């Protein structure tokens with residue numbers, strides 16, 4: 001469904017100057033600075049997957065999504081979405097994809113939500129019976145009824161997000177891009193958005209690419225994640241493969257030798273052992289040689305594993 005190969009995007013902007021006459025120099029300069037936002041990224045996404053596209057701030061996630069939706073043209077590399085090149089076949093591609101940018105609404109600010117949705121239906125040539133069927137389903141699924149007649153500018157963040165989600169799937173696109181769809185929402189609204197994504201993905205009907213900083217979203221929704229940082233893919237695979245790492249025994253000792261049983265002391269003066277079998281035996285053998293000040297057992301969780309990958 002999506003094939004990305006060697007995708008690179010370099011932004012080029014005029015150099016800025018500070019100090020006296022800095023603004024003027026900025027205005028007339030011919031010097032440029034370059035920023036490689038996406039750097040030789042390749043991946044494939046298959047029909048029906050829910051992919052978590054993750055990375056710290058500035059990693060290059062939104063830039064990738066903007067290229068996949070046809071908003072931006074890459075510097076180099078190839079992209080195919082449902083057999084189309086997004087930035088070349090922009091209007092056909094737009095009919096195949098729904099997009100939600102959590103930080104910014106795609107709806108018409110001054111129109112009541114229902115009018116915004118009708119306008120989306122008209123723009124995408126959704127036949128009336130299909131529009132009504134789709135709207136009915138979304139009203140139930142997203143609880144739109146209480147604010148359908150409210151102008152978008154008066155909606156709360158959670159209501160606005162539900163409206164944006166409805167607009168993105170009204171014309172039943174096979175592919176959905178969600179960029180931070182739960183940002184700023186309370187726990188109940190987050191849960192509603194997650195349920196909506198599960199329902200929309202159905203039995204593999206809609207493919208979803210999700211960028212988020214909320215790992216609870218990822219754990220609830222994605223089997224596979226692609227991690228990027230500084231524009232490069234650091235990991236692409238199943239979450240299970242990440243969190244199936246062994247549990248760890250973390251020990252601090254009265255004395256602080258350089259290493260204990262081959263494990264070096266870390267920056268915080270701790271010794272971190274992988275637990276493979278006999279935990280009591282492991283502790284006993286350490287205690288036989290050293291005085292233990294503190295110990296704990298850490299379960300691998302997605303957050304610490306991902307943090308570990310970023311800091312590698």
Ligand SMILES: Nc1ncnc2c1ncn2[C@@H]1O[C@H](COP(=O)(O)OP(=O)(O)OP(=O)(O)O)[C@@H](O)[C@H]1O
Nearest residue numbers: 011013035037055056057058059060061062063064
């Ligand atoms: N139009 C632009 N012109 C110049 N640089 C840009 C532009 N858009 C993005 N960048 C830079 O490209 C890099 C990647 O930005 P991008 O928005 O893709 O990151 P992100 O992973 O989506 O981050 P966040 O989680 O903060 O939204 C950043 O360093 C950003 O400053």
